[in-house]
Amino acid sequence: MWQSKIFISVLVALAIGFAGGFALRPVIAPAPQAVAVSSPAPIAMTSPEARGTQYFVAHIDEARQVVAGCRDGSVRGGECATAEEAIIKVDAAERRRKFLGN
Template identity: 45%
Template sequence: MTRLPLLFIAVAGLAACSPQPRSSEYFVAHPDEAKRVVADCKAGSHRGDECVNATASVAAAESAERMKLYKKSF
């Protein structure tokens, strides 16, 4: 019975120490880092919200590049 509160405190303490995931805005500003994180996510060595944010920023950059090429064709 006394172990449960200690276990809860230990888990809560570890969760508080984990870094916050980098935002999509960060990855837009650092495209090389975003590509590396996406590759790590596909390999399975990286997980979590950073995978989502990095994937979204890479997709947005690719979309912007395609739009730029499209506008250039006119």
């Protein structure tokens, strides 16, 4: 008989604890903080001549000239990497096309 009273008491205590936790959750949990943005984030200025990989894929001859200039030291900057990446992509596409016979 004592075991059943203890078991029922434990269940009642757990039920009250869970109900109290759910009821007090909005009070206990921290309020979400709103982020106030007064102005847009500054955009990094890029040089007008910096071109991306897609540009060089469309203009592969310019990409080859830029890579040649990078090798002899006349061209510097981020365009060297993007031009070389474009050449690699175009060459891979040509090899894939030749291999598949398309």
